[in-house]
Amino acid sequence: MNWKYVTLKKEHFITTVILNNPPVNTLSSPCIAELRSLFRELAADDDTRAIIITGEGRFFAAGADIKEFVSKLGDEKQGLALAEGGQALCNEVEALKKPVIAAINGPALGGGFELALSCHFRIVSDQATVGLPELKLGLIPAFGGTQRLRKITGTAAALDLILTSRTLSAHEAVELKIAQLAEKEEELMNTATAVAMSFVEGKSMTSVMRAVECIIQGSNESMERGLERERKRFAELFLSSDAKEGIHAFVEKRKPDFYHS
Incomplete structure (x- = not known):
């Protein structure tokens, strides 16, 4: 455009x-x-x-x-x-x-x-x-x-x-x-x-975007609501390919190759 x-x-x-x-x-x-x-x-x-x-x-x-x-x-x-x-x-x-x-x-x-x-x-x-x-x-x-x-x-x-x-x-x-x-x-x-x-750089966008969301939205919410959002986004990442890749890469002492999904 x-x-x-x-x-x-x-x-x-x-x-x-x-x-x-x-x-x-x-x-x-x-x-x-x-x-x-x-x-x-x-x-x-x-x-x-x-x-x-x-x-x-x-x-x-x-x-x-x-x-x-x-x-x-x-x-x-x-x-x-x-x-x-x-x-x-x-x-x-x-x-x-x-x-x-x-x-x-x-x-x-x-x-x-x-x-x-x-x-x-x-x-x-x-x-x-x-x-x-x-x-x-x-x-x-x-x-x-x-x-x-x-x-x-x-x-x-x-x-x-x-x-x-x-x-x-x-x-x-x-x-x-x-x-x-x-x-x-x-x-x-x-x-x-x-x-x-x-x-x-070197980070998964699936986690970057959730971190930004938690910080920005949390600044406009109560602590209780912000912590609830944080828990949910953390749990969601346990289903992501990138969390699996990042954790395995850490254990295997190599750089992660993120899929951003």
Whole structure:
């Protein structure tokens, strides 16, 4: 399929999604709809075992297309539809069972930052900045930012960042655990690829996907429900070819040859 707002690169079972909606990779409604279709496709693609999201040019993503808002002002249903579309995209990215890495190459603001927050792992370029400036528009973050940022940083830091609308440097993002790594601009994609490889290389996707599911779904559930899910997924793997291969390979002191089934 030809994609209008993204460029795809596939290598070694890693798919890189490059946001390409110049000049600042705005997450317009059509772009969001396309991304939702793309991620559903990648979820079912056996040749994709990990996903990297980054931006073309200087920006990761500058957020929603504010020009779209002008014609929708005064219509609560239109506002709800905008929020629902952005939240649906971020929810679907977070719920993917394949590891998703945000390689934040430049400013990630508003909805662009919220998209990055929905990824499972975040690496920031030393030239990148992140922030949620929506209050300056008389709005609030509505693609999940109030909730995901709070879960990552805690309530006090989320209140600080959202109410002040300030942007954070790469160093500050790592310090607040918003990003796991900061990297020099020229090394960002090499590092993101190495991280993606470390998540899937030499591992069975049957177990990788269940691990991601248990961690992400468990973060939104009670401990009891999360442990129940963990037990069930562990037991399911006892029926898999890969568990049999992995355990036999360990006993026989050789590398496993996984079937990913």
